[in-house]
Amino acid sequence: MAAFIPTKKALHEWRLYLFVIPSLVLIAVFAYFPAISAVYHSFFDWQGGNYKEFIGWDNFIQAWTDDVLWQSFGTVFILIVANLFKMIPSIAVAVVIHRLVSDRWQYWYRVLVVVPMIVPELVRLFIWKFFYDPTFGLLNKILDWIELKPILVSLDTYVLHWNVFREGFPIPWLSEPHLIVPSLIFWGFPWIGAVGVLIFLAGLESIGREVYETAELDGANGFQKFLYIEFPLILTQIRLMLILMVIGTIQGYGLQLLLLGQDGGAGGAGMVPGLWMFNRAFSAGQFGYACAIGMVLFVFILVLTLINNKYIRIQR
Amino acid sequence: MRLTTPTTVTVKAVGREKLELPKHLFVLAVLAIELLPFYMMLQISFKNNVMFNANPWLPILPGATLVENFRFAYHLILPYAANTIFVSVTAATANLFFAILAAYFFARYKMPFSNVLWSAFLTLMLIPSVTNIVPLFTLLKKLNLLNSLWGLIAVAVASGQVFNIFVLRNFIEDLPRDLFEAAEMDGAGHWKQIIHIVIPLSGPIIGTLFILSFLGCWNDFLMPLIILRDPQLFTLGVGLIYLDGDYAKDWGHIMAAFFMASLPLLIMFLFTMKLFIRGLSAGALKG
Numbered sequence: 273m274a275a276f277i278p279t280k281k282a283l284h285e286w287r288l289y290l291f292v293i294p295s296l297v298l299i300a301v302f303a304y305f306p307a308i309s310a311v312y313h314s315f316f317d318w319q320g321g322n323y324k325e326f327i328g329w330d331n332f333i334q335a336w337t338d339d340v341l342w343q344s345f346g347t348v349f350i351l352i353v354a355n356l357f358k359m360i361p362s363i364a365v366a367v368v369i370h371r372l373v374s375d376r377w378q379y380w381y382r383v384l385v386v387v388p389m390i391v392p393e394l395v396r397l398f399i400w401k402f403f404y405d406p407t408f409g410l411l412n413k414i415l416d417w418i419e420l421k422p423i424l425v426s427l428d429t430y431v432l433h434w435n436v437f438r439e440g441f442p443i444p445w446l447s448e449p450h451l452i453v454p455s456l457i458f459w460g461f462p463w464i465g466a467v468g469v470l471i472f473l474a475g476l477e478s479i480g481r482e483v484y485e486t487a488e489l490d491g492a493n494g495f496q497k498f499l500y501i502e503f504p505l506i507l508t509q510i511r512l513m514l515i516l517m518v519i520g521t522i523q524g525y526g527l528q529l530l531l532l533g534q535d536g537g538a539g540g541a542g543m544v545p546g547l548w549m550f551n552r553a554f555s556a557g558q559f560g561y562a563c564a565i566g567m568v569l570f571v572f573i574l575v576l577t578l579i580n581n582k583y584i585r586i587q588r
Numbered sequence: 589m590r591l592t593t594p595t596t597v598t599v600k601a602v603g604r605e606k607l608e609l610p611k612h613l614f615v616l617a618v619l620a621i622e623l624l625p626f627y628m629m630l631q632i633s634f635k636n637n638v639m640f641n642a643n644p645w646l647p648i649l650p651g652a653t654l655v656e657n658f659r660f661a662y663h664l665i666l667p668y669a670a671n672t673i674f675v676s677v678t679a680a681t682a683n684l685f686f687a688i689l690a691a692y693f694f695a696r697y698k699m700p701f702s703n704v705l706w707s708a709f710l711t712l713m714l715i716p717s718v719t720n721i722v723p724l725f726t727l728l729k730k731l732n733l734l735n736s737l738w739g740l741i742a743v744a745v746a747s748g749q750v751f752n753i754f755v756l757r758n759f760i761e762d763l764p765r766d767l768f769e770a771a772e773m774d775g776a777g778h779w780k781q782i783i784h785i786v787i788p789l790s791g792p793i794i795g796t797l798f799i800l801s802f803l804g805c806w807n808d809f810l811m812p813l814i815i816l817r818d819p820q821l822f823t824l825g826v827g828l829i830y831l832d833g834d835y836a837k838d839w840g841h842i843m844a845a846f847f848m849a850s851l852p853l854l855i856m857f858l859f860t861m862k863l864f865i866r867g868l869s870a871g872a873l874k875g
Contacts, residue, residue, distance in 0.1 A: 276698040291693040291778070292705055294686045295749045302746035304726065307715050309723035320726050365618055368611050377612070384619050386865055388823055390857040391626060393807045394828050395846040399625040401832070407638075408839060410628065411642060464622045470865065523709045524720040526810055530829065546718050554814070566719035573716040 310563045310570075316558035320553070331564035335367050344536075344543040350453060351544070352521045359513060360465040365464055370479075381472065389466045395528055400459055404531075406442035415443070427588065446531060449539035456527065456542055468513050475506040477507035515580040519573055527552060545569050615665040633844040634655055640839055653840060659846035668818065668827035669852060672806060675737050675823055679744035680801035684794060687749055691756035692782055696768065712750045725814055743811055748801050759793050760786055795863045806853060824849050 277285055279284060281337060303444060314331055318324040333340055369381045388396065394431045415421045419436070428437040434450040445455045479501060487497050525546030535552050536543030543551075553562035631647040632640055634654045659666055693699075702712075724743065733739030763785065771781050787794065807827030816826055831845060857864055 277700075279700045282699050285697075285816065288693060288697055288699060288778070291689040295690040295753060296705065296708065298742070298746040299709065299749055301710055302727075303715065303720065304708075304742055306723040308726055309727070361618065365615060368614050372611055372615075372819055373608060381615055381744060382865060384623070384862060386857075388622060388626070388828070389803075390853045391850045392828075392853065393822060394809050394825055395629070396625060396845065398828060398842075399629055400830050402839065402842075403625070403628075407639070408837075424790070456727040462618050462621050464618060495672070519716070523716050525718075530809075530832075540752065541660070549722070553725070556668075559722055559726070562650050562722045563719075566722060570716060570719045573718075574714055577714050577716075 279330075310566050313560050314564040314567045316560045318563075319557050320559040324509070324560070327560075331561050332567075334561060335564050335568055340540060340543060341545065341548055341568075343540070344545045344548050347453060348543065348544045351456065352518055354457040355517050355521055356514070358457075358460075359465075359468065359510070359517065362465045362468040362513075363472055363506070365509065366469045366476060366506075367498060369469070370473055370476040370502075384472065385464060385469045386466045388464070393526075396460075397527065401446070401531055402454055404445040406444045406447075409445070411445065412442050433553050447538050448539070449541040452532065452537045452541040454538075456531070457533075459527065465513075471509050471513065472506050475509040476502060477483055479505060515576060519576050519580075522546075522572055522576070523569060592620055604749070615680050621773050629846050629850075632839055633661075633847050634840070636705055636840045637838055648788075649818070654844075657840040657844035658848070660841045661848040665824070665827070665832065665848040667669065668822050668824045669849065671737060671821060672823040673827075673852065674769075675744070676738050676802045676805035679741045679748075679805045682741065682745045683748040683752060683801045686745065686798070687756055688751035688794070689787065690749070690753045691760055692758045692786060695760035707762045709750050709753055713754075717747060721810070721814070722753070728815060734815060735821065737821055737823075738814050740811055744805050744808070746799075748804065752801070754789065755793065755797060759790050763789055792863070794864075795860070796866055799860060799863055803853075 273451070277288075283290075308315045313324070314326040315326060315328060317327045317330075365385070367380055369385075372378050372381070376432075389573075402408065406412060410423075424437040424443075425439050429435055432450075434448075436448045436450050445451050445452070483501055484497065487501060492500070515538070523546055525544050528544050528547045529550065532542040532548070534555050536547055536551075546569065549562045549565040549569065552558045552565060603861065634648050634650060634657070635643075636653050636657075639648065639653065646789045690709075694702065728734045728743075731739075733742060740763070767785050767789075768781055772784060806824070808822075809829060810826045812823045813829060816822055819830075828845070828849060832843060
């Protein structure tokens with residue numbers, strides 16, 4: 273434990289404080305000041321310059337009646353639900369890698385899982401954007417190749433009535449309002465998250481070979497082994513990834529910004545709260561209102577973080 | 589102790605082998621789709637648009653187009669990569685330097701106000717960076733750090749402090765106290781203790797944290813997009829965004845540029861694979 277230094281002696285040892293001051297100054301200037309400034313300016317009509325006018329709760333009232341903001345929360349909700357299902361492949365891959373007998377193969381699969389992480393996120397994002405390209409993109413080429421397109425066309429004609437899948441026309445994945453959210457969801461297929469897989473694997477490591485052998489003697493099949501042995505052991509990790517995913521999805525907007533642009537694509541179908549904040553500040557110049565949107569987001573994330581700290585971190 | 593006889597071992601191994609194949613096939617199939625984007629990037633960088641349209645899937649033999657594509661990519665990416673390396677290395681180094689000092693303070697001594705200062709760091713974990721971005725922009729403008737790589741570095745260093753100090757404090761607290769006491773007997777000051785005890789003993793954790801900070805900087809595109817205006821200052825993030833914004837797209841050029849942009853990390857990965865994998869597992873604690 274740390275050595276205790278009483279107040280009197282501390283006066284002699286004042287130099288010790290110098291060790292913590294650089295970090296303190298950094299977070300005071302670049303983290304606390306902007307945070308406080310955001311709270312303060314959310315009550316102002318502010319264009320980012322020196323002129324500002326106090327308007328009380330007006331920004332928040334505007335946010336409450338802002339259809340785009342409501343809609344963006346709806347979109348983010350859909351994305352969170354989708355991301356929930358997108359956790360399944362990572363869990364499945366981790367479990368299967370763990371069940372391999374050979375440690376050497378386990379290691380090499382781990383390395384292969386990590387490889388996508390070393391390609392800059394942006395590059396991966398743009399390659400996927402290229403996949404969605406109507407004329408050059410791979411997605412349309414694959415759909416033509418496996419002859420799925422006619423099925424989509426009849427689905428559209430008889431069920432969806434979106435008028436987006438048409439015979440003889442390439443599918444405009446990222447420029448058709450109906451298709452934007454599905455494209456955002458499909459993005460990154462098969463959705464293997466390197467960090468997730470590694471964390472699940474770390475959780476699974478505590479299961480010994482004998483446990484499996486006993487289960488096999490009892491005649492458990494693959495899925496039962498997952499349900500009764502593996503799942504309970506990685507429950508903590510799954511909850512951790514879940515909360516991280518929810519927080520990340522609520523505040524994330526990089527994907528939408530790069531794939532669809534500042535306006536959230538055609539008809540604003542891909543607009544999420546973070547992007548709307550970015551858009552209001554840097555495209556409309558409404559810095560005060562953007563701060564207010566930031567506050568709304570902050571409250572959501574704070575609640576989630578507190579839940580996380582209270583129920584999940586402690587068990588680690 | 590294992591008391592299994594050789595015969596049962598062989599029987600089991602044969603039984604297992606059969607079960608292993610589907611598992612390998614599953615993992616390999618998933619990984620193949622996961623890595624498809626990078627295969628496409630690599631093989632398209634060999635082609636121009638005409639060649640790509642004629643043969644989108646299969647790789648071709650390297651030819652003049654490859655040289656042309658990579659010449660374009662080299663000239664485009666090199667300055668961006670240099671800026672990014674400068675920013676990432678400086679930020680990660682400064683990040684850890686300050687974090688080690690602060691962690692040493694918190695781990696070794698309980699001074700008056702220690703707890704207050706500690707909560708100042710912990711509270712930051714609750715503040716999501718997304719809400720800061722708008723005031724941060726105006727702050728950097730006032731400090732004249734807009735359109736400057738130093739602004740980018742300052743923000744990166746500040747935002748990494750909490751996590752790094754948190755991890756390092758726990759680590760330094762677990763170091764044997766006798767070592768520090770012996771050093772103090774010999775008259776070693778705080779600097780000497782940090783240089784001769786803390787840094788050598790926490791090498792792997794420092795390496796892991798360095799990689800995480802470096803990776804965070806390298807992958808960031810939002811801050812550079814907001815902060816940087818001059819093309820000479822662009823990091824890879826902004827550079828690639830502007831490249832993607834061009835209307836007439838030569839995919840061979842673009843994919844070659846993407847490949848060049850991935851190269852530095854790829855090389856770094858080859859040398860630090862183990863630290864990397866451990867770092868990424870630890871990265872989730874960051875939250």
